Amino acid sequence: MLDILTQTFMQHALLGGLLISVAAGIIGSLVVIQRRVFIAGGIAHSAYGGVGLAYYLGFPPLIGALIVSVISGVLMGYLERHSKERSDTVIGVVWALGMAIGVIFVDLTKGYAIDLMSFLFGSIIAVSRMDLWLMAGVAVLVLLTVLLLFKNLLAYSFDPEFSVLMDKRNKWLLYLTLILVSLTVVVMIRMVGLILVIALLTIPASIAEKFTKKLSTMMGLAILLSAVFITSGLIASYFLNLTAGAMIVLIAGLTYFVIIGTRRLSNN
Amino acid sequence: MSKKIIQVKNLSVELSGHTILEELSFGVESGDFFVVIGPNGGGKTILVKTLLGLIKPSSGEIIIKEGLRIGYVPQFVLFDVNFPVSAFEVAMMGRQGHGSFLSGYKTNDKKKVSRALEDVGLAEEIYRHPFSDLSGGQKQRVLIARALVSDPEVIFLDEPTASIDPVSNEKVGQLFSKLNKKGVTIFMVTHDVGAVSQFITKIGCLNRKLFFHDSKELSTDMVQGAYGCYIDLVSHGVAHRILDKKKHHKDA
Numbered sequence: 001m002l003d004i005l006t007q008t009f010m011q012h013a014l015l016g017g018l019l020i021s022v023a024a025g026i027i028g029s030l031v032v033i034q035r036r037v038f039i040a041g042g043i044a045h046s047a048y049g050g051v052g053l054a055y056y057l058g059f060p061p062l063i064g065a066l067i068v069s070v071i072s073g074v075l076m077g078y079l080e081r082h083s084k085e086r087s088d089t090v091i092g093v094v095w096a097l098g099m100a101i102g103v104i105f106v107d108l109t110k111g112y113a114i115d116l117m118s119f120l121f122g123s124i125i126a127v128s129r130m131d132l133w134l135m136a137g138v139a140v141l142v143l144l145t146v147l148l149l150f151k152n153l154l155a156y157s158f159d160p161e162f163s164v165l166m167d168k169r170n171k172w173l174l175y176l177t178l179i180l181v182s183l184t185v186v187v188m189i190r191m192v193g194l195i196l197v198i199a200l201l202t203i204p205a206s207i208a209e210k211f212t213k214k215l216s217t218m219m220g221l222a223i224l225l226s227a228v229f230i231t232s233g234l235i236a237s238y239f240l241n242l243t244a245g246a247m248i249v250l251i252a253g254l255t256y257f258v259i260i261g262t263r264r265l266s267n268n
Numbered sequence: 269m270s271k272k273i274i275q276v277k278n279l280s281v282e283l284s285g286h287t288i289l290e291e292l293s294f295g296v297e298s299g300d301f302f303v304v305i306g307p308n309g310g311g312k313t314i315l316v317k318t319l320l321g322l323i324k325p326s327s328g329e330i331i332i333k334e335g336l337r338i339g340y341v342p343q344f345v346l347f348d349v350n351f352p353v354s355a356f357e358v359a360m361m362g363r364q365g366h367g368s369f370l371s372g373y374k375t376n377d378k379k380k381v382s383r384a385l386e387d388v389g390l391a392e393e394i395y396r397h398p399f400s401d402l403s404g405g406q407k408q409r410v411l412i413a414r415a416l417v418s419d420p421e422v423i424f425l426d427e428p429t430a431s432i433d434p435v436s437n438e439k440v441g442q443l444f445s446k447l448n449k450k451g452v453t454i455f456m457v458t459h460d461v462g463a464v465s466q467f468i469t470k471i472g473c474l475n476r477k478l479f480f481h482d483s484k485e486l487s488t489d490m491v492q493g494a495y496g497c498y499i500d501l502v503s504h505g506v507a508h509r510i511l512d513k514k515k516h517h518k519d520a
Binding site: 218 | 284317321322338342347348351352353354357358360362364400418
């Protein structure tokens, strides 16, 4: 049982899991209360455009994903605020466009890009030392931002118009939130893949919301739940020899429905 | 020198090709209890949001006294029913912009919020309750407290008495009157003036165009202009107290 901890890739995966839990719990809570789950999905999928571009140009795919997801996050925020079109339609277009660009760049790249699947579904073997530093950096950035701007983020999430009316600077919180979502999504892609990111971002926060009506508690609880889901998913996938990202989301999703079900029953 | 704090000239607003507000002109003076009534879809909420600068006018101008401190009470029904926030935290949001952007609220802010919640008649034990668990009347009062703590010279209210029970309605109306007597200017849009009719100093009817005579009298031509039908209005009980008074005058 304990030999799981002597394997370097498992050590990296477990440590990485704890690090991304911090960002996922906090940012997931903001995404859920601001009802921006769809934008988060758009960011995750358009990140594939960055992966493809990076393969084509020959630089690290994670850096490509990082740049493109931040750009698409800010773009979707801008379009949501300024476009006359329905914002969910616009987000859907950016979502698909990002993926299409990724696929085309991969087509154009000579030779077979072997670990592209790991970006779609995640790979625990893929977590490098550099990835861990990146995850730690994002965790610290997210934590610091929320500590410094908690009152503004709470007010902006609750009633954006009112908070901007009280303090004009609050209008930048939309972009700040979306940049943090982009960074969080990119580091999570390593672990669960871009297709499953949304689940890991929203499930812990949604469960946490059922047990508290205080945002700070919700964030803390969501961090804890993410850590439990990721760790148990990693261990289960190690012993069962199954894809880790899918295992993590399976555990999280089942827990979600069990909790909703039991609360329903106890309410009746 | 007039005490005009807001001057609106030929204001028009178009949204996705539709004219929502057309050539509105009116002024709000310091100390006014200004009420705009009108049917649903007549542009009342859009008018408030345009005055607040949340919606850009397509033509015309809005001149607002420099440095005017503004309070805003939106319709509470628009809020997410699951949002994790307490009544006290919501009221506290009115203190944004009063301290440093990066630091939390100060003791002084908290004292002010407690006082405002007391002023609007909320019992202390519900300060810590989730906002989502409160009744309509309580939510409305929390939002009024949130507007009060920003030390406003003028408060904009969007349907403050909609979907709350008659008793709360009466209390909220008296609260506005008390504020107004303290010198706070009230600008309210509503389809139901019942609870505040006796406090009004200026009234207008809005249905795309504003029917306004710079007085507190609601004349039948204003109502007819906005609603297109006098009888319909009375049967809905809107503004009947004011209208009844006029009718009695005519009868006598």
